[in-house]
Structures are given as structure tokens and as C-alpha cells.
Amino acid sequence: MNLPPVIFAQGLTKRFHSFIAVDHLNLTINKGEVIGFIGPNGAGKSTTIRMLCSLLRPSEGQAFVAGFDVARQPEAVRAHIGYMSQKFSLYGDLTVRENLRFFGGIYHVPRRDMAERMAFAISMAGLQRREDTLVRTLAGGWKQRLALGCAILHRPPVLFLDEPTSGVEPEARRHFWDLIHELAEGGVTTLVSTHYMDEAEYCNRIALIDRGKLIALASPRELRSLELGGELYEISCTPLGSALKILSEAPGVVEAAIFGDKLHVVLGSGGLGAADLPHFLGEQGVHADSAHPVMPSLEDVFVQLVSSDREARVIA
Amino acid sequence: MNVRRLYALAFKETLQVWRDPRSLAIALLMPLMQMGMLGYGVSLDIKHVPLCVFDQEHSQASRSIVDSFVSSGWFLISRTLDRQPDLRNVMDRGDCNAAIIIPANFSRTLAATGTASIQAVFDATDVNTTNIAMGYAQGAIAQANAELDAQWAASHGVLPYLVNQVDLEPSTWFNETLDSRNFIIPGVVAVILALVGAQLTSLTISREWERGTMEQLISTPVTALEVMLGKLIPYFVVGLIDAGFCLAAAVFWFHVPFRGNVVTLFVTSLLFLIVVLGIGYLISVHIRSQLGASQIALLVTMLPTTLLSGYTFPIDQMPAPIQALSLAVYPRYYVSILRAIFLKGSNLADLWIPLLGLSVYAIVIIWLAARAFHKRLD
Numbered sequence: 001m002n003l004p005p006v007i008f009a010q011g012l013t014k015r016f017h018s019f020i021a022v023d024h025l026n027l028t029i030n031k032g033e034v035i036g037f038i039g040p041n042g043a044g045k046s047t048t049i050r051m052l053c054s055l056l057r058p059s060e061g062q063a064f065v066a067g068f069d070v071a072r073q074p075e076a077v078r079a080h081i082g083y084m085s086q087k088f089s090l091y092g093d094l095t096v097r098e099n100l101r102f103f104g105g106i107y108h109v110p111r112r113d114m115a116e117r118m119a120f121a122i123s124m125a126g127l128q129r130r131e132d133t134l135v136r137t138l139a140g141g142w143k144q145r146l147a148l149g150c151a152i153l154h155r156p157p158v159l160f161l162d163e164p165t166s167g168v169e170p171e172a173r174r175h176f177w178d179l180i181h182e183l184a185e186g187g188v189t190t191l192v193s194t195h196y197m198d199e200a201e202y203c204n205r206i207a208l209i210d211r212g213k214l215i216a217l218a219s220p221r222e223l224r225s226l227e228l229g230g231e232l233y234e235i236s237c238t239p240l241g242s243a244l245k246i247l248s249e250a251p252g253v254v255e256a257a258i259f260g261d262k263l264h265v266v267l268g269s270g271g272l273g274a275a276d277l278p279h280f281l282g283e284q285g286v287h288a289d290s291a292h293p294v295m296p297s298l299e300d301v302f303v304q305l306v307s308s309d310r311e312a313r314v315i316a
Numbered sequence: 317m318n319v320r321r322l323y324a325l326a327f328k329e330t331l332q333v334w335r336d337p338r339s340l341a342i343a344l345l346m347p348l349m350q351m352g353m354l355g356y357g358v359s360l361d362i363k364h365v366p367l368c369v370f371d372q373e374h375s376q377a378s379r380s381i382v383d384s385f386v387s388s389g390w391f392l393i394s395r396t397l398d399r400q401p402d403l404r405n406v407m408d409r410g411d412c413n414a415a416i417i418i419p420a421n422f423s424r425t426l427a428a429t430g431t432a433s434i435q436a437v438f439d440a441t442d443v444n445t446t447n448i449a450m451g452y453a454q455g456a457i458a459q460a461n462a463e464l465d466a467q468w469a470a471s472h473g474v475l476p477y478l479v480n481q482v483d484l485e486p487s488t489w490f491n492e493t494l495d496s497r498n499f500i501i502p503g504v505v506a507v508i509l510a511l512v513g514a515q516l517t518s519l520t521i522s523r524e525w526e527r528g529t530m531e532q533l534i535s536t537p538v539t540a541l542e543v544m545l546g547k548l549i550p551y552f553v554v555g556l557i558d559a560g561f562c563l564a565a566a567v568f569w570f571h572v573p574f575r576g577n578v579v580t581l582f583v584t585s586l587l588f589l590i591v592v593l594g595i596g597y598l599i600s601v602h603i604r605s606q607l608g609a610s611q612i613a614l615l616v617t618m619l620p621t622t623l624l625s626g627y628t629f630p631i632d633q634m635p636a637p638i639q640a641l642s643l644a645v646y647p648r649y650y651v652s653i654l655r656a657i658f659l660k661g662s663n664l665a666d667l668w669i670p671l672l673g674l675s676v677y678a679i680v681i682i683w684l685a686a687r688a689f690h691k692r693l694d
Contacts, residue, residue: 053535055693074691079537089532093335094328105324106536150532 004067006031006158006189007052011061014047021047023212024061029191029205031157034184036203037193038302044212045193046086049160052191053083066158082151086162090147092136096127099135099150107154121149124179141172148179152188159183159190165199177202197299206298208305215309223301230254230268232296235277237263237288246284247277255304264300265291317545321538325546329520333550342515347508347558351565354504355497362448366394368403368412377423377464381434384460385416390452403437413439414449426464490659501572502654503627505562509585510592510621510647511614513555517596518603518613520547521689525604534691544685548593555589566658575661583664584657587674588650592617594681601688620645627651649673 007029014022022044029035037045050056052065054074063070066080090099100118109117122128125145127138135143144164151159161180165173177199180190184204192203200206201220208216208223216223237243243263247256252271257264267273272280274291281288333339367385371378385391394412397403406412417435419425426432436453440446491498521543524530533543563581566572596613603609623629624638625647631639642648649670656662664671 050693055531055535055691057692057694075537075539078535081535083532083535085528085531085535087528087531089529091328091332091529092527093332098328098331102324102328103536105320105327106533106538108318108320108537 003031005029005064006033007035007063007065007191009048009052009061009063012048012051012058012063013060014044014051014056015059020212022051025209025212025214027063027207027214027217029189031189032184032187033204034180034190034192034202036200036206037191037209038195038197038200038206039209040306041195043209045209046162047212048209049083049162049191049193053081053160054078079154080156080158082148082154082156082159084144084147084151084159084161084164086166088143088147090135090143090150093134095132095134096122096125096138096146097131099146100153103150104153109154117153117155121146121153125149126175140168141175144168144172144176145179148176152183157188159188161190161192163193163195165194165196173199197297197302200298208302210306210309213309215305220298223298223305224296230266231274232294232300233265233267233274233277233291234259234294235263235265235288235291236261237281237286239286242284243281243286243288246281246286250280257300257303259300264294264296317539317541321542322546322549325538325542326549329547330550330553332523333516333554339516339519342512343554343558346512346515347562350508350511351504351562354507355501355565355570362445362452363390364392365390365414365445365449365452366412367391368395368397368406368415369393370397370400370403370415370417372420373418373422375423377426378418380463381418381422381457381460382416384463385453385456388452388456388459390449391456407437407439410439413442413445414453416453430468497570498572498659499655500628501566501570502658503625503651505559505566506588506625506647506650506654507621507627508562509555509559509588509650510617510625512558513551513589513592514596514599514613514617515610516551516554517548517593518599518609519606520551520597521600522604522606522609526606531693534693538691540689540691541686543689544597548597551593551596552586552589555593556585559585559589572658574658576657577661577663580662580664580667581654581657584650584653584667584671584674587671587678588646588653590678591646591674591681594678594685598681598685598688601685621647624648625651643673646674646677649677 005028007027009025009027012022012025012027013020025044025048037049039045047056051058052063052070054070054077058071065077068076068080070077091102094102097118100121101114104114104117122131125142125148127133127142127146130138130142135146138146148161148164151161159180165176168176173196180192181202184190191207192199194200203220205217205219206223207214235243240258240261240263244256244258247253247263247265250272252268252273254266254268255264256266265277274293277291278288333343369382371382382393386393391414395406397406397415400417403415403417407415415437417437419432419434422432422434434457436450438446438449521530524533563585567574595616599613599616600609603612621627624631624634624642624645626642627647631642631648634642653662653667653670653674656667660666
């Protein structure tokens with residue numbers, strides 16, 4: 001199967017005067033993928049999404065969405081995407097049903113399909129019997145699900161969701177991600193930006209972006225195993241501060257960091273082994289329990305990636 | 317252009333106006349209030365000028381002079397004086413705006429020489445009122461003269477027309493009663509529509525920016541032209557309702573004579589609304605906050621409309637550069653159109669000059685408005 005990518009960007013760059021918001025970004029995203037767009041605030045996530053939606057003109061580079069050039073064919077792009085902007089963007093002074101009807105009209109959903117699509121959106125958002133409620137009176141989670149419902153009324157093959165779950169309670173976030181996966185099973189390609197690290201786990205692949213640059217684009221599993229440069233172990237020791245200092249300079253230790261009341265240590269090959277750690281620390285006056293391997297959280301990985309990338313950029 | 321999208325936009329906009337107390341107040345309450353305030357407040361007529369009389373003679377001739385002032389209907393005797401120095405006090409207190417002083421030898425001088433003077437004093441702090449009151453006083457004196465002539469002629473056995481050789485019989489067309497309200501009210505309607513129309517549409521695009529709904533709207537395949545038309549259509553309906561209300565109030569409440577036909581009125585009002593709503597929309601596209609947009613709209617429409625539209629201050633009395641400037645003040649065309657339709661019963665062909673002015677304006681505004689809105693954030 002050799003389908004063309006649904007989202008393709010090459011050297012995509014956006015400058016605002018002298019500030020470079022997005023810096024030569026390359027992306028290739030295939031049909032049905034759920035891509036998590038992750039990075040600190042101001043990293044360029046929203047700017048990238050807006051360029052892909054033809055809302056901002058790229059300063060340099062190219063991007064194609066659903067086969068259309070975002071710079072030259074903005075209307076064709078817009079007809080094939082669903083977009084949820086960062087700020088809640090439905091009409092608060094309209095009811096649930098009126099919002100859906102409005103977007104149905106704007107997206108030119110065939111009239112004969114409207115009843116069915118609206119019913120689907122309402123049940124998806126869990127808003128049965130609230131069809132005639134003014135949207136501004138709805139709770140956050142409902143609003144977000146309704147916004148998603150409005151964005152997919154015209155069955156777009158590509159969805160751009162800019163921090164759709166920010167400010168939404170955890171259970172509603174979970175529910176929201178279930179919806180995204182249901183859509184992905186139907187072949188919808190989705191780019192979701194988020195600053196919740198735990199949500200990265202729900203994505204097929206993660207695009208990590210920092211200071212306008214794409215640092216990594218890989219599945220959560222690949223990121224964990226490849227990017228740490230070794231195996232991650234957790235160890236309890238007292239005093240924590242001296243243990244950190246000792247291990248940071250010990251042979252074979254790639255990285256050591258305090259994680260709660262314990263230490264996280266990444267061990268490379270050809271130095272200390274996990275079994276040697278309590279003895280090694282004991283010799284230097286630190287009491288330590290035995291180290292056991294842990295699954296690195298994606299947060300560990302991101303911190304590692306972002307800091308090593310920044311170091312690399314300083315050197316370069 | 318897609319009718320379905322146009323309908324969706326227009327319907328949504330209607331719901332929003334209907335549910336927004338501020339828009340609704342501008343749409344329905346503002347014309348009502350302005351019609352009341354401007355309709356009643358602005359009048360250039362001066363009736364019942366308070367008059368102070370200092371008659372030093374109390375003769376038949378002096379009383380007939382005073383009578384001719386009173387019977388003219390323009391003056392009302394508010395004080396009679398016994399001493400000349402009191403006049404200053406009476407004027408200072410504002411008890412009268414005009415005074416006549418008849419000298420003690422009035423009828424003797426008149427009988428001896430055939431001519432005599434009386435003095436009239438006016439409080440000229442309000443120049444306009446004074447000018448008009450002076451005109452009234454001259455009218456009253458002319459009337460008194462005619463009567464004196466007739467008496468003189470009768471007593472000398474001569475026919476009076478030999479004395480009064482030229483008599484002017486003024487005939488006031490189109491506003492026979494010379495009621496300034498008939499002249500001002502049609503202008504007031506134009507001013508109200510200019511203000512209200514621009515206020516209404518100045519909120520339409522800025523509201524979307526302010527509430528964050530614009531980004532969603534421009535991410536859809538809707539076109540800029542559809543946005544413009546879809547948003548303006550509901551305000552056209554509101555504008556027509558307002559126009560209908562104001563014009564009906566002019567005819568049925570203020571009793572301004574309506575001599576034209578309704579179709580002419582409708583066509584010209586529609587054209588004016590295009591300009592007015594288009595200007596508000598243009599402002600709305602460029603100012604992204606509702607408050608800012610509505611203030612700019614007020615500033616842009618209020619001063620030129622009240623000062624340079626000719627609705628109270630006659631344009632042909634202005635200095636040439638200001639007159640040239642007033643060509644750019646679109647309400648002036650509608651003011652003159654409305655006056656002509658109401659009072660003269662003019663038809664579209666008669667009105668071709670102001671219609672041309674309005675049409676040029678409408679085309680330019682719509683052209684600018686259609687190009688102003690871009691579906692981009694940068």
C-alpha cells in the first residue's frame with residue numbers, strides 16, 4: 001500500500017518579523033494516524049496547525065493537506081479539514097442544535113444527511129435532551145465534544161485539534177480521546193496538540209516540537225527505547241542529594257535525575273550494572289536499596305530530548 | 317456564492333442580534349429615542365416672543381401699534397413698563413426678548429409730519445432668534461403702516477391704493493405653513509438611519525473576533541463575499557424596519573406632509589441603507605473589538621452627519637471648501653432626497669443628482685467592503 005501522505009510538510013517556516021515561530025519543519029503523516037503534537041507553550045504548535053489549515057501563510061517551505069497546497073489552494077484545504085481552535089469557538093449565544101445547524105450549513109452538508117449527522121454529533125457529545133440549551137451554559141467537557149461534533153459534521157478526512165482538552169476534567173479528556181480513536185478507525189487522520197504528557201500515550205506517533213523545531217517524530221514505544229540511550233532504573237537512597245551527585249559522575253551512567261523521593265538512573269553499556277549500584281553508593285556513605293528497572297514515562301523522554309537538543313543547538 | 321451558506325450565516329446572525337440586548341437596543345430603542353428627541357427638540361420656529369411694551373403716550377395710535385404686534389401672533393406681551401430704566405432689568409432677567417418703546421409725542425409727530433418713529437430693542441445674545449424676531453417686528457410695523465395709511469386716506473377722501481403702490485403677496489410653496497418641522501423631520505430620519513445603521517454592522521465582525529469564533533469561521537470553506545452578504549442581510553431587514561418606523565412617525569406622528577410615492581421612498585432608502593450598513597461593516601472588519609468599532613462608527617457618522625448633512629444647517633450657506641467637503645457626507649444626499657419626496661413629491665427622475673451621489677457611494681463602499689475581509693489570521 002503506497003498511499004500519498006495525508007499531511008506533508010517540507011521546510012515549513014513561519015516568521016513573525018524577526019521571531020521564528022516555526023523553523024523548517026518536516027512532517028509526513030499517513031491516513032488514519034493519530035499524531036500527538038507535543039511541546040512547551042510557545043513551541044510553535046498552534047502556528048504549525050494554523051499554517052496547515054491555511055489560516056496563516058507560510059513564510060517559507062511547502063505543505064500539502066489532503067493533497068492540496070496550503071498556500072495556493074486554501075479553499076480546497078478548508079473543505080477537507082475539520083479544525084478546533086485553541087480558544088473555544090462555538091457560538092455561546094446559540095443552542096446546541098443551532099450551532100450544529102449553522103456549521104452544517106457552512107460546510108454544506110447535504111440536507112438529507114443533516115438529521116442523521118446532527119443526531120450523531122449530539123449522541124457523540126452526550127448532549128441528548130440538551131439540544132436546546134445555550135452552549136455557553138454547558139460544562140467544559142461537553143463544549144469540547146460539541147466543538148468536535150461541529151468540526152466533523154462534513155466528514156473531513158483530516159482533523160486538526162489545537163489543545164482540545166485544555167481545561168477539561170480528566171474523565172472528560174479520556175472520553176474525548178476515545179472519540180478521536182473511533183474517528184481514526186474510520187480512516188480520519190488527526191493531528192492533536194496537547195500539553196498533557198499523559199495524552200501522548202494515546203497517539204500512534206508523537207511529534208515533539210521545541211522552539212519551532214521538530215525534535216522527534218516517532219511512536220511512544222520507539223521514543224522510550226531509542227532516545228534514552230540506555231535502560232532506566234529506579235533506586236531509593238538517602239541522602240538523595242549526594243546520591244545524585246555521585247551517580248551523575250559515575251562510569252556508565254547516562255543520566256541521573258530526582259524523581260519524587262527516588263532517583264531515576266539511565267545506565268548505558270560498559271559501566272556500572274544495576275546490581276552494582278547499592279554497593280557503589282554504600283562505599284561512598286549513601287544508603288541505597290536495590291535498583292529495579294522501570295518503564296520510562298514519556299515525560300522522562302521529552303525532558304531528555306528537549307535538553308539534549310537545546311545543548312546541541314548551543315554547541316552548533 | 318452559495319445560497320445555503322448565505323442562509324446559514326444570515327440566520328445565525330439574526331439569532332445573535334435577537335439574543336444580544338445591546339444590538340437589540342441599538343436596533344429598536346435608539347431610533348425611537350432619537351426620533352422623539354430630535355423630532356421634538358429641534359425646531360427653528362420662534363413663536364410667542366416675550367415682548368415688553370413701554371407706551372409713553374397711551375393714545376389710540378400708539379395702542380394700534382401695540383395691537384398690530386400682538387395680533388401678528390408672533391409676540392406675547394410679558395411686561396408693560398412705566399419707566400425707561402426698568403427695561404435693562406427686565407432684559408437682564410430674561411422676562412422679555414424684545415421691547416417696543418413708543419415716545420410721548422408719537423401721534424402728534426405723526427399728525428404733523430406724516431411720519432414718526434418708535435424704538436424696538438432686542439436681546440441679541442441669540443442671533444438667530446433676534447433675526448427672526450426682527451423680521452416679525454417689521455411685519456407687524458408694515459401691518460400697522462397699512463392701517464394708518466388707510467385711516468389717513470379715509471380722512472382725506474383719497475383711495476388707499478394710491479398710497480400703497482407696491483404690495484408683495486408672498487406664496488410659500490411645498491411648506492405652506494412655513495413650519496420648520498416639515499423641513500427638519502425628514503432630515504432627522506436620515507440622521508437616525510445613518511447613526512443606527514453603522515452602529516449595528518460595526519459590531520458584526522468585531523463580535524466574532526472578540527468571542528474567538530472568527531478563527532473557526534474562517535477555517536471553513538465559506539467565502540469572504542458570503543460572510544459579507546450573510547452578515548449584512550439581517551441588518552438590511554432591521555434597517556428597513558427602522559426606516560419604516562421613522563418614516564411612519566414623520567407622517568403619522570409629526571404630520572409632515574407626504575406627497576411623493578412609497579416606491580421612490582423605498583428604492584432610495586434601500587440605496588442609503590447599503591451605504592450606511594457597508595460603512596459599519598468596513599469599520600468592523602478593521603477594528604477587532606466591539607467597543608472600539610462602535611466608537612469609531614459613532615465618530616465617523618455622528619459629526620459629519622449632524623453638521624454637514626444639511627439637516628439643520630443649510631449647506632448652501634457654508635463656505636465653499638466646507639460645501640465641497642459635504643459632497644463626501646453621504647447623508648446629505650438622503651436628506652435632500654427625503655425632503656424632496658416628502659414635501660415636493662419628487663420622483664426618481666427628479667432626484668437624479670442626489671441619487672447619483674448615493675449610487676457612487678454605494679458602489680465604492682460595497683467594493684471596499686468586499687475586498688476588506690480576508691480569511692487569514694496574518
